[in-house]
Amino acid sequence: MYTEIYLIRHGETMFNQLNKVQGWADSPLTVKGINDLRVTASNLSQIHFDRMYSSDLKRAIDTVHLIKDYNMVSQIGKIKKLPAFREVFFGGFEGDDIYETWRQVSIAGGMKPETNVCKIIDTLGIKEFRNATKKADERHLAENAKELDDRIMRAVHQIKEESDGLNRVLLVTHGDFIKSLGIKYWTQYSGKGDIEFPTNGSMTRGIFNQSGKFEIVDYNINNSDLINI
Incomplete structure (x- = not known):
């Protein structure tokens, strides 16, 4: 048995639209961001999640609640906020x-x-x-490289403990943080250079395999492909 972690990037925000740096600073979802998320949420509406989580930034919290409201097959109670999954600072x-x-x-x-x-x-x-x-x-x-890497390892350890014994959880986090996870854990990453930046509302799928090791098996899956996962 392994546990699936669906990592969703929040919807487009005002700072995204205005090309402003957005890490721990926050800005609201745009109308486009909300409309695009409705498509993502619809594509995930028939996937059962045992739990849902988000970072503690409002753009992630608003995103996870929208996805929760669209989901028709999950019984989700309180959504826990995980500060370790904040965006890069x-x-x-x-x-x-x-x-x-x-x-x-x-x-x-x-x-x-x-x-x-x-x-x-x-x-x-x-x-x-x-x-x-x-x-x-x-x-x-x-955050420099070591500070971010230390936080990533804490975050992965935390979600491993949170999801122990579960089949599938959803976690809304942030683009640069997901990219950093991809560089560290994506099985297809060559170990050289950069990788594409996740789009708003995209899904990156990680698993904890039978040995408890975390790896990313799908990266930056957008709505056109999401329904086939």
Whole structure:
């Protein structure tokens, strides 16, 4: 027996729409975000979940409740909030223009100014990108590679304990956090370079296998493919 963990990225938010840095800072779901989530929720409505969870940020909480309301085959009580599954923290960059933020990060990483985050990560590598983000943050509060990795391991340990003996749970979390999980645990990741950023409302499926090891087996599955999972 293994336990399935359905990791859902929250719906589009105002900060997503405005291209602002959004980690622990929060902003409301947009109308588009809510409408897109209704499609996701409909596609998940016939899948039985033993429990549902979310991070403790409002955009994730609003998303999980919408999915819960659409589900027709699960008996879900109180939804527990798991702070360990918050988005990556960007410190003093929270709420700033995303392209100006990446420009500063690239300079801190020893590059020429660059606003394309994929190019920065491909050049520096994901660990040095995290470290450069902390270096570029004037307050040095942004999570570096080790801080984020430590939190990821705590988060995975927590959801393992929460889901012990269950068949399937749903957890609403965040794009950069899901991507970080993918880099660490996705069975198809080559171990080099970056991977695509999860879209709003997408599903990434992880499992705890028979030996208790966590692995991601499906990554960034969107609504066109979700019904076939």
